[in-house]
Amino acid sequence: MKKFAFARHRVLCFAGAFLLSLSCGPQDDLTPDLDETGEVSQAALAAPTLLEAVPGDGQVTLKWTAGPAGTQGYQVRFRVGSGSWVYRGAGTSTTYAVTGLTNGTKYEFHVRIKGSTGDTTSGYSNGLSATPIADECSGSSVRHITVTGAGSKDGLTAQTAGTLSNLNAFIQAVGPGGMVCIHGGTYGTGTTVSQGGALGAPVTIKGVEGRPIFQSTFQASTRAKTGPVAFTVKASNLVFHNLEFSHVGTCFSFKAATSVAHVTLSQFRAENVATCVDVERSSSTAFTDLTIRDAMILQFTRGGIFLASGTNQSLVEDVYVDMEPEQIGGQGSDYPVGIALYDTTNNVTLRRATVMNVTGMQTGYTQGDGIDGESTASDVVLEDSYFRGNEDGCVDTKVRNMLIRNTVAAECKRNFRLWQSVSPGPRVENVSSYQPRDGHFFMHSGTTTAKDIAVYSSNGAKLVAYDCSSSSPCTFNAQGIRGTLLDAAKLNATGTVTGNALVYGQSVTIPPVPNPTSFTP
The missing domain is CATH 2.60.40.10 (Immunoglobulins)
Structure with missing residues (x-):
């Protein structure tokens, strides 16, 4: 592929x-x-x-x-x-x-x-x-951490820095609105964060003097789904900023035994991991107001970002997720996902996400999706995003009341898989689809009405790939469609088509890959 x-x-x-x-x-x-x-x-x-x-x-x-x-x-x-x-x-x-x-x-x-x-x-x-900035890591509400620590290790200055083992004590010491500065260097894994700030006054854990790297011995080429965890987050009102992860199983783990709220993960980079951000699956725990912003996640086996349990009122924006399978032996685990929406995840916005090349293991039944959303999740907006080269679906969703808009999908098997197993199901507005290997859209049951869509294929792909039966018929309606298909036979909507501006047999150019982060792949 x-x-x-x-x-x-x-x-x-x-x-x-x-x-x-x-x-x-x-x-x-x-x-x-x-x-x-x-x-x-x-x-x-x-x-x-x-x-x-x-x-x-x-x-x-x-x-x-x-x-x-x-x-x-x-x-x-x-x-x-x-x-x-x-x-x-x-x-x-x-x-x-x-x-x-x-x-x-x-x-x-x-x-x-x-x-x-x-x-x-x-x-x-x-x-x-x-633009250079004044040193933020000074004052009574700041503590310092270095790899080995220094002097008295009270953390009051960089010259008396503590170590990562002091993190929770330092969070308590700086109090709400304070900051813990982790200086550049290579750190290990296994830190549990059990202390936090207060609502509206989080404690910031910030990488300074470069970007601290949290590293272990995990190898994505083994296709393992788990490995050493850098941070297990069990406290609320925290900001993690300007960190890097390499060869770890998980960057940030949120365990189902502890409800967490108001946590921001910003400006971080991860490479060679199992799952970078992993909210553990549960039917009873809620994770509220989780923000993930300006993140690059490369070379993973299981997933980039897994939102599960009751993740709600959360935002994922400006992220770049690329399995880069050629760097890890050509494949991930059996069901890898760029961004997962599982369990009762609800009221989530995904904005300016780029997700590419998610590829499952190459033996037995397997798949790889850019987004995978379950029918138990609800009320999700995906906008201004880009998906490309994923093994199965670019966007594969059963999520109740999910709106997908202003989004590009290209070169997946089925670019937009819209399962209508719940009502209202997922819907698309002003999306663009390029060169799928099978169908621009996929349906299994129910009715989809796609609005203002653009489809571009010269490879014989169908408008819709159907997996329906007489007991669960499918209806695909298009209200406004433009672009090009190989020929008129590929326009196989089973419902009504209005505003048809398609032309046939034209060449196709796929838009370049956007990188909304501050990092370079």
Whole structure:
């Protein structure tokens, strides 16, 4: 099955409240170097890709892709607005902290490979912008954590930082509205968070000085569904911000034995995991006001985000979920899901989600869905999202009263699987479907009325793939349809079709993959 790879050099980045914008302008801007006098020959080396520009107190930390073997070093340049460039030698590492900057001022940054000759020097990279900010990790309502701790380990300063084992004590110490700063480094797993803030005054657990990484030995290539857990969250009124996870079973686990409310998970990245955010399944526990924002989840076996039990009044927005099966042996577990809506999950908004390449194990009965929603869940809005290359359904839902709008689905077996097993069932408005392997839509029973839909296929896909019977007939109505099908026979709606603007036999171009996060795949 065709898998789609993200174009890694095209991205809009957002870090916290600070806009990081990619600029793909001229790569040959002049510098005062003697090898660039205004008549510069084409650079022999490809420019690196500038991946991150992370603001700090009076500084911005840059991260970029490595040059080829034999790279002699790197040079960073930066400026304010359209002012003069300032140049810094950045050594041989692929990270560099640009210091001595003014807080509150927006800077633009580029990097290049810098050698002793034109043949060992590249053009400049794409640009990223960032605004340094004053240190938030100071004051009586702040505590510090480092990998090994330091000094008295009271956490009052970075020089007397505690360790991760002090997290709950530090949450209690800073109180509602306080902050625990976890400094950059590599940490282990197995932390249970049992203390929180107060309603309207959460405690923030924030990664600083780069992004702390929580890491174990989990390998997604084994297709295991479980593994070491980084954080088990058993308290309410918390914000987790700017964290990274690698080779763990679960990033954030919410156990059914404890009801939790008002928790935000923001600006985090995960790679090689079983399930990154896992709300344990239960028929009795409620999880209220869970927000997941600005998250990138790659290389998972079971799922990206599982919302279950009574998850309610919750928001998932600006997330990028890609199994990247080619990186983990070509397959996940038996029923992997990008975003799951299970049990009595209700009143949830999913916005600006990109979910791709969810692929189940390649033996026995298997499937892989971008979204999988059960009929016990209800009242969900999915909008402004993008699904592509998932093995079975791009969006596979039985959810009661689910509205899907302004969403693109492409290259799944059935792009929109709309099970009408409950009433009112899921419905679509202003969605676009591209090149499914079987049908743009799927029905098993009941009636679907799709409004203002666009379908594009040149591969013989049907408008609707039916799995119906005389005892459970299906009716598919279309109110406004545009795009292209291979031929008129593929327009197989069993109900009425109005506002038909289809043409036939046209070529198809699929929209590029959006990345709504501040991270680069």
